[in-house]
Amino acid sequence: MTATVLAPAPAPVGERKPAARPRHAALRWAVRAASLATALLLWQWLTAADVTAWVRFDRLPTPLEVADQFGRLLGDPAYYLDIAQSLVRILTGFALAGLAGIAAGVAVARSWLLSDLLQPLFEVIRPIPAIALVPVAILLFPRNEQGIVFITFTAAFFPILVSTRHAVRALPTVWEDAVRTMGGGRWRVLAGVVLPGALPGVLGGLSVGMGVSWICVISAEMISGDFGVGYRTWHAYTIVDYPAVLVGMVTIGILGWATSAAVELAGRRVTRWLPARRLGGAR
Amino acid sequence: MNARTGLALRVDDVALAHGGDPVVRGLTLEVRPGEVFVVVGPSGCGKSTLLRGLAGLLPVAAGSMRADDVAVTGPSPDRALMFQDDALLPWRTARRNVELPMAIRRVPRRERRARAESWLARVGLDGQEHRLPAQLSGGMRQRVQLARTLAGEPRAILMDEPFGALDAQTRGAMQRLLVDVLRTTPATVVFVTHDVDEGLFLGDRVAVLGAGGIETLVDVPHPRDAATRGTPLIRAARREILEALGAPETDLRSVPC
Numbered sequence: 001m002t003a004t005v006l007a008p009a010p011a012p013v014g015e016r017k018p019a020a021r022p023r024h025a026a027l028r029w030a031v032r033a034a035s036l037a038t039a040l041l042l043w044q045w046l047t048a049a050d051v052t053a054w055v056r057f058d059r060l061p062t063p064l065e066v067a068d069q070f071g072r073l074l075g076d077p078a079y080y081l082d083i084a085q086s087l088v089r090i091l092t093g094f095a096l097a098g099l100a101g102i103a104a105g106v107a108v109a110r111s112w113l114l115s116d117l118l119q120p121l122f123e124v125i126r127p128i129p130a131i132a133l134v135p136v137a138i139l140l141f142p143r144n145e146q147g148i149v150f151i152t153f154t155a156a157f158f159p160i161l162v163s164t165r166h167a168v169r170a171l172p173t174v175w176e177d178a179v180r181t182m183g184g185g186r187w188r189v190l191a192g193v194v195l196p197g198a199l200p201g202v203l204g205g206l207s208v209g210m211g212v213s214w215i216c217v218i219s220a221e222m223i224s225g226d227f228g229v230g231y232r233t234w235h236a237y238t239i240v241d242y243p244a245v246l247v248g249m250v251t252i253g254i255l256g257w258a259t260s261a262a263v264e265l266a267g268r269r270v271t272r273w274l275p276a277r278r279l280g281g282a283r
Numbered sequence: 284m285n286a287r288t289g290l291a292l293r294v295d296d297v298a299l300a301h302g303g304d305p306v307v308r309g310l311t312l313e314v315r316p317g318e319v320f321v322v323v324g325p326s327g328c329g330k331s332t333l334l335r336g337l338a339g340l341l342p343v344a345a346g347s348m349r350a351d352d353v354a355v356t357g358p359s360p361d362r363a364l365m366f367q368d369d370a371l372l373p374w375r376t377a378r379r380n381v382e383l384p385m386a387i388r389r390v391p392r393r394e395r396r397a398r399a400e401s402w403l404a405r406v407g408l409d410g411q412e413h414r415l416p417a418q419l420s421g422g423m424r425q426r427v428q429l430a431r432t433l434a435g436e437p438r439a440i441l442m443d444e445p446f447g448a449l450d451a452q453t454r455g456a457m458q459r460l461l462v463d464v465l466r467t468t469p470a471t472v473v474f475v476t477h478d479v480d481e482g483l484f485l486g487d488r489v490a491v492l493g494a495g496g497i498e499t500l501v502d503v504p505h506p507r508d509a510a511t512r513g514t515p516l517i518r519a520a521r522r523e524i525l526e527a528l529g530a531p532e533t534d535l536r537s538v539p540c
Contacts, residue, residue: 178370181338182384182435183360192383196374273374275417 061243069243070250083251085227089145090217090259093152097209101157102202105164106194122161130155130212131219138224148220148228155216156209160202167201168194200274203267210263214256229255289317289471290350290361290439292337297346299329299336305344306332310496314439319465319472319506321486323479323524328492330475334441337473338364350439360388363437365428368448371416377403377427378412384435402430406460422453426460433464439471447477458484462507479524483517484509491527499527 043063045051050058061069073079104122107114130151137147175193184192221230233248292314298305307329314320322330335341336348339358348355350362363384371380378399385395403412406426416424425445432440446454458481465472476482482489487506491499501523504516511517 172369174366174370175372177335177338177340177364178366178372179383179387180340180358181360181362181364181441182387183358184387188387193372196372271374273415273417275373 059242061246065243066246066250070247073244073247079232082227082229082232083255086217086221086229086255089148089221089228090152090213093149093217094156094210094213096149097153097156097160097213098206100153101160101205101209102164102195104157105161105202105205106168106190106198108161109165109168110194122158126158126162130216131223134220134223137220144224144226148217148225151220152213152217155212159208159212160205163205163208164198164202167198170201171197200271203263203271206263206267207260210260211256214252214259218252287436287438287469289469291316291352292439292471292473293347293349293352294333294337295347295349297336297348298344299332299341300344301332301341307336308345308496310346310492312490312497314471314473316471317469318487319474319485321474321476321482321489322492323476323482323489323528324492325528326477328494330492331443333492334364334443334473334475337439338362338441340364360384360435361438363432363435363440365432365440365442365445367444368421368424370428371424371431373416376413376415377408377419380416380427381431381434383431388435399430399434402434403427405464406430422449422457425449425457429457429461429464433468433470436468437470439473442472442474444476445474446481454481459509461485479521479528482524483521484512489520489524491524493527499523 040063046057047060047062052058104118108118108122109115133151133154134147137150138144141147141150171194175197176189179189179193217228218230218233221228222234225231229248229251233245233252236242236244236248294310294312297310298308299310300306310329310333312320322333324330332341336343337350337355339355339362343355350359355362371377372383375383378396381399381402382395385398390398400409400412403409406429408423408426408430411419411423416427419427428445446457449457462485474482474485479489483503485507486503489501489503490497491501501520503520505511
């Protein structure tokens with residue numbers, strides 16, 4: 001009986017595969033590699049030939065000198081200690097900012113009372129650059145370490161807060177209505193609709209927050225650190241060790257890129273349901 | 284199946300508002316347990332508002348709204364609402380969407396999985412359990428939503444133009460599927476539609492909702508029997524409804540409220 005009344009189901013929307021074809025992908029990777037290699041070659045030529053045309057390259061270390069210094073530091077345990085120190089600071093600050101930013105964003109978007117209580121505070125504090133809070137951090141926290149984490153936290157908090165607030169406000173009401181008419185309560189709506197639904201927007205904030213965190217952790221270390229990549233880079237500058245300064249910068253670049261990529265990757269994993277992502281097209 | 288019965292819904296001189304002026308006022312109607320009660324009417328007459336009120340999503344501004352003589356004060360799993368489109372949670376697979384009302388009712392995981400799979404098979408979607416809503420066509424998504432609505436074993440199903448976004452052929456298939464599925468559930472159905480023929484095919488009674496409440500109530504002869512389509516009895520009922528809408532033989536959508 002059941003089967004006979006069913007018309008054939010319409011053909012499902014085809015599963016869309018990522019657009020990049022293998023040959024195309026190989027070509028694009030080649031272009032990316034060539035871009036980096038060209039920049040390095042240009043740098044080598046400018047510095048080795050001591051080019052001075054208004055901008056002076058005669059005192060800038062060559063990539064080979066930098067690579068040499070890099071190789072030396074890779075064998076130095078202190079280098080890894082600095083990296084670990086910076087990573088602990090940034091990850092602590094970022095994790096706290098993630099929790100607080102998402103919680104505050106949801107609260108502000110869902111409750112008029114909390115919005116009126118918190119929003120004016122946030123809007124006044126938000127324009128202050130986190131790095132300008134160094135004096136406040138020194139006054140507030142008994143230890144330097146906590147001050148640096150605080151600055152990293154403040155830097156990441158606001159992008160996460162703002163993106164969460166917007167994402168929660170933009171949620172279609174039909175999902176919440178559906179869960180409520182199934183008997184779902186406040187916590188079910190929060191955990192089952194609001195958080196997963198807002199996640200794509202929140203991820204944008206996490207991505208931005210991670211970038212700003214690096215800027216602030218390095219700056220804070222330069223101003224008041226005893227360890228860390230930022231401190232080490234500034235220290236190298238004060239003792240006129242330019243190759244070490246550049247190694248510090250390269251290190252910051254690689255760490256920043258790796259952490260941002262980790263956030264992106266984690267984000268893509270948890271938002272695999274998004275239709276737009278399925279269309280592929282790597283950037 | 285089970286001993287559950289359909290809810291009796293009683294709406295008495297009710298006004299409903301979305302914040303400002305009431306969209307619906309002075310509305311009185313009674314839905315008998317287990318029947319399919321169809322509400323037709325042009326856009327803006329408050330058909331959806333009425334359903335949201337019955338679902339408990341919209342507080343009653345005046346009058347009384349009761350389900351089995353208990354005042355409706357908020358949403359309840361006994362009164363499920365089925366939406367036109369896009370009400371599936373897009374991050375949940377078809378099966379996990381159907382499991383949702385059972386998860387809310389704390390049905391054990393193993394049991395809800397089995398029941399969700401059997402519901403999906405009932406609506407003709409076996410083998411599609413692991414697809415996400417974005418990977419399904421509009422008709423398939425409504426099948427999943429139908430399965431999800433019924434999986435919660437509601438005593439009343441409130442359907443808000445559930446097939447309104449589908450093409451004519453898919454809509455016909457969905458109507459036949461709905462008739463077939465409703466045979467095994469005791470639930471009362473309130474079905475809102477634009478489409479008079481859909482109402483005449485599905486309903487026990489068809490109510491025409493206008494600015495002044497229910498204007499006409501038509502008992503459908505031989506409800507849910509496809510063989511009666513086009514017979515004089517049905518044609519008379521159709522004419523009565525269209526006249527109540529104030530526009531015989533014209534497009535319903537263009538009729539002012």
